[in-house]
Amino acid sequence: MQPNEALLTVDDLCVEYRTPRGPVRAVDHVSFSIAHGEVFGLAGESGSGKSTIAHAIMRILHPPAVITGGHVNFSGDDVLEMDGDELARFRWRDVSMVFQSAMNALNPVMTIGEQICDVIQCHLRLSKADSMDKAAHLLDLVGIERSRLAAYPHQLSGGMRQRAVIAIALALNPPLMIMDEPxxxxxxxxxxxxxQQISDLKDKMGFSILFITHDMSLMVEFSDRIGIMYAGEIVETADAHDVFNNPQxxxxxxxxxxxxxxxxxxxxxxxxxxSPPDMGKPPSGCRFHPRCDQAMAICSLQRPALREVAPVHRAACHLYELTGVTPRTERGTL
Amino acid sequence: MIDLDDHPVVLEVRNLSKRFPVGGMFGKQQVHALNDVSFSIRVGEVVALVGESGSGKSTTARLIARLMQPSSGEILFKGKNMLKVEPRGASLGYRNRVQMIFQDPFSSLNPVHTIGHHIARPLLLHHKVQRRRDREGRINELLAKVGLNPPADFASKFPYQLSGGQRQRIAIARALAVDPEIILADEPISMLDVSIRIGVLNLLAQLKKDYGIGYLYITHDIASARYIGDKTMVMYAGHIVEGAESSELMEHPSHPYTQLLLSAVPNPHSLDQPTRLETRGEIPSLIDPPPGCPFAARCPHVKPICREVMPSTTMLSADHWVRCHLYGSDNSAAQPAA
Structure with a gap:
């Protein structure tokens, strides 16, 4: 494992929703990378583009959403250039996904065991018996009794259903898991x-996680590094404790x-x-300027670039581009 | 902190219980949604009720709002047992003293009516204004009060033109229209974007200060209970298991369930010493539950008596009480719970 080499690199990614009222740019020139074994958190309010990024990485965006620019690189392969067969291998074997609502992610008329086997047999050449064995082992990993293989989703509690979904995501032992509000x-x-269980499994199996949530406390506690999103852009990236203790x-x-x-x-x-802006008509310049208490004349005219403000700490704000302006760093006790 | 003990009690509930029949046409089984719940709310006091989904928080609010009949117990408003005074359902008089704010501001407003219409309804129904001119003035006054400026613009808008935070402010203005003394706020911020939640909480706190309104603030977010709640009560499987002044409760949680809940809340301050849960499992079924403490099945300190008898209330200090066999004199004798 090389901790310094990026497993996933997202570079200048742009995604638009082509609506009858004109294109809505939901993700605007977003760049970040995830290292081996790292938990990278994407935080932001609803509509800020977090889930759209996750779907773009998995290439599961549907029209009217269109990737209009940028690159997604996974272990040296360009994900956006992959064709059908390559994608089929890439999805789940390289990157798996845990969706927000386990209730909707599981098929109500199939048992948990069948659904796990489905994934295994789709990607690996295993007999029915062998894949059931593997499914039972996966349930062990996530802390569900093996007897539950024969259970239908409605027989499980919300927490158990979400564990079953995680078991499916772990089935092929992928190097990266995307967790969208898990x-x-x-x-x-x-x-x-x-x-706690995901964290233990990560330590044991060594996968990386792209963790998406709007809950800042959870984000800070669970992630190694965080990207903060606002209106389709990443406005700050830093180590989790820096985002919490020293937000810029x-x-x-x-x-x-x-x-x-x-x-x-x-x-x-x-x-x-x-309130967060209407993405159909985002504000000019820095998208946060109408709500910002430190906005200056330039903020409504020009978009600030993401730049280094401290080691491994980047922020997109004009306050850091002007000399002679000291950004305010004090804040209320939390 | 202001001492609320001098403030008169506005609303009190005693031994409130609610059972729902389930299980086919004979309805032999019952869901014990709410069991033996007692508490009071004083003038200008925020009482927070925290618990997981399905613990009975919303049932409590709906019983007090008289949207449902309780199975047993008393609801006292200024000392009068409303279930005796108005046995068939709440009168207009009760409804304009006790108002409710719902969780989802997207479904609690009618999409085909203007904001002004929403605020005018309670003013008309409760005969709060006589003349049309006064009505418009009062609508504008209420909208300005909840921070929607300029009010005349908002009055002519439709709900779809407003954000979630603004809609919830409309719901608050509508509740305020009848000059209530108690507001039952059922998860008022959980559907809102993170950056605007605190604004709505601050507004509720301001109204409490300005009008002396008492709140029952229902939430699953225990940190927001500490922020706005003078008192906090913890609910588990239909029972209130612990209650205290909010900071006291968070600093000295006594019931094992409260301790579990607090250790589970993500807390960026404890990054250096992450906590690990010691308890597993989920809320038990509420259909004909076994006797004893509902938390017994998950409790790390469980004793034989816990599976037999529901513990009675033990006062730990003047304003901190708990229902747990670890405390008080329930330890030895098997007294039935009060």
């Missing part, structure tokens, strides 16, 4: 159990003062004024 529909205790982009700072904490003194939080 625990959003679950209660906190079950959420914690499942993430005004949007990230706002986000961090948007969720109350369980510890420390009670302070009044301010959140962020206004």
């Amino acid at each position: 625990t959003t529909a679950l209660d906190v205790v079950v959420q914690k159990e499942i993430l 982009h005004p949007y990230t700072r706002g986000l961090m003062s948007s969720f109350p904490s369980l510890v420390g003194p009670k302070v009044k939080l301010t959140g962020i004024p206004g």
